[in-house]
Amino acid sequence: MTTTGKVLLFGGGGLVLIGIVGAVAVGVWLINAGARMTKEAEAQAAEGRSFGHTTDQRGCIDEGLRRAKEFRAIDIGSMVVNQTFVEKCLYSSKKTDGFCDGVPARFSAGDDDWMKGECRNVNMSPLGTGCMSPFKAQLEYCYRRKD
Numbered sequence: 001m002t003t004t005g006k007v008l009l010f011g012g013g014g015l016v017l018i019g020i021v022g023a024v025a026v027g028v029w030l031i032n033a034g035a036r037m038t039k040e041a042e043a044q045a046a047e048g049r050s051f052g053h054t055t056d057q058r059g060c061i062d063e064g065l066r067r068a069k070e071f072r073a074i075d076i077g078s079m080v081v082n083q084t085f086v087e088k089c090l091y092s093s094k095k096t097d098g099f100c101d102g103v104p105a106r107f108s109a110g111d112d113d114w115m116k117g118e119c120r121n122v123n124m125s126p127l128g129t130g131c132m133s134p135f136k137a138q139l140e141y142c143y144r145r146k147d
Contacts, residue, residue, distance in 0.1 A: 040077075040081050041080065041081050041084045044081045044082070044084050044085040044088075045084050045085070045088045046088075047085060048060070048084065048085035048086065048087065048088030048089035048092075049088045049089065049091070049092045050092075051063060051085075051089050051093075052088065052089035052090065052091065052092030052093035053092055053093070055089070055093050055094070056093050056094040056095070056096045057090055057093050057094070057095060057096040057099045058096045058099070059089075059093065060086050060089035060090050060093050060134075060137075061086065061134050061135070061137075061138060063085075063086075063089065064082055064083075064085060064086035064089070064133065064134030064137065065122060065124065065131065065134050067082050067085070067130075068082055068124070068129055068130035068131050068133055068134060069124070069129060069130075070130075071129070071130045072128065072129065072130070075130060078130055079130045079132070079133040080133075082130055082133045082134065083133040083134070083136050083137045083140075084137075086133070086134045086137035086138070087137040087140060087141060090137060090138070090141045091141070099138075099142070100138075100141075100142035100145060102114075103138060103139055103142040103143075104139070105143065106139055106140065106143040111139055114135070114139070115132045115135040115136060115139065116132070118131075118135045119131035119132060119135065
């Protein structure tokens with residue numbers, strides 16, 4: 001085998017090995033991140049239920065919006081955890097008259113536009129903050145209540 005062939009063979013083998021090690025590292029990181037996120041979601045669910053006993057449904061949304069200001073829209077984990085907080089809060093809070101009025105059906109053509117509009121109504125960017133997560137929780141809550 002020529003020197004060039006040996007270099008290509010060992011170089012290619014090295015790149016494959018690096019790729020495998022990288023894939024394993026990413027897998028381990030994702031497993032650990034998932035476990036942390038599950039633990040955080042469980043803690044926020046308990047906190048949401050507890051907070052709900054002290055407020056009405058509008059208060060749950062307001063608290064979710066306050067929390068949403070602390071992270072950016074690319075913070076997917078934070079949005080999911082915040083949505084969990086708000087959902088659990090809504091189920092344990094006092095009812096607010098008309099809370100589900102005007103809330104579109106889940107997975108309807110207008111649900112995304114509705115959430116963005118609600119964000120604009122509270123002077124928050126729908127894309128620059130986690131504003132949509134509390135309204136996603138409201139949408140889910142209202143959908144389940146219609147069943």
